[in-house]
Amino acid sequence: MPKMKSHRGACKRFKATASGKIKHERMNGSHNLEKKNRKRSRRLHQATILDSAKEKQIRRMILA
Known part of the structure; x- marks a missing residue:
């Protein structure tokens, strides 16, 4: 096979990440930012850790 x-x-x-968690960028942070308030657009540009429900599936996709 x-x-x-x-x-x-x-x-x-x-x-x-080095500790083994999966990091990703948030959605909705690339365009139409003039409609979103400043606090929201700043928050959308921060990376976040993937939740545990999808972690096994994504790990299999990127570390195959």
């Missing part, structure tokens, strides 16, 4: 390939789209969107 051939080797499993990592999902290239997932590799561009998710990164594994």
Whole structure:
């Protein structure tokens, strides 16, 4: 059976931290920022840790 390939789209969107958690950027932070208030747009530019419900699935995609 051939080797499993990592999902290239997932590799561009998710990164594994040194402690093993999965980090990703928040959605809705790239355009139409004039409609969103300053506090919200600042918060959208911060990276966050992926929740545990999807962590196993994403880890399989990026570390294959």
